[in-house]
Amino acid sequence: ATLPYDDGNIFARILRGELPAKTVYEDEHALAFHDINPQAPTHILVIPKGAYVSWDDFSARASDAEIAGFVRAVGKIARDLGLVEPGYRLLANVGPDSGQEVPHLHVHLFGGHGLGPMLV
Numbered sequence: 001a002t003l004p005y006d007d008g009n010i011f012a013r014i015l016r017g018e019l020p021a022k023t024v025y026e027d028e029h030a031l032a033f034h035d036i037n038p039q040a041p042t043h044i045l046v047i048p049k050g051a052y053v054s055w056d057d058f059s060a061r062a063s064d065a066e067i068a069g070f071v072r073a074v075g076k077i078a079r080d081l082g083l084v085e086p087g088y089r090l091l092a093n094v095g096p097d098s099g100q101e102v103p104h105l106h107v108h109l110f111g112g113h114g115l116g117p118m119l120v
């Protein structure tokens, strides 16, 4: 199952500055902010600035510069937030059956002590 891109999705609106977010990082390729309903001591969402529905869409269509910029941003955010030592986890839901709710690629960054076992 795939979702269509919808310019009115909540993360597109955050990117346009129409909705507030607790931003922790921004550069040419990526924006990162706190999840509104955190599932770990630190729970950040990292999104690309381009209009990509999911990891599947992004990995297929984005330029090498966008992909490299995004991947490096995720790593830098985790380092800058001090998450490497306690350890962290990355997750991206692709498609509604996986639990993807917002049709703009977002990588969940879960960090802090006591993450617990990965369930799936």
Ligand code: 5GP
Pocket (backbone or CB within 6 Å): 010, 021, 022, 033, 034, 035, 036, 037, 038, 045, 092, 093, 099, 100, 101, 102
């Ligand atoms: P998904 O289920 O699509 O992988 O993840 C969507 C995530 O977005 C959820 O963890 C949810 O808590 C978060 N979220 C939904 N609406 C908002 C919002 O308006 N602001 C922020 N910061 N996070 C949101």
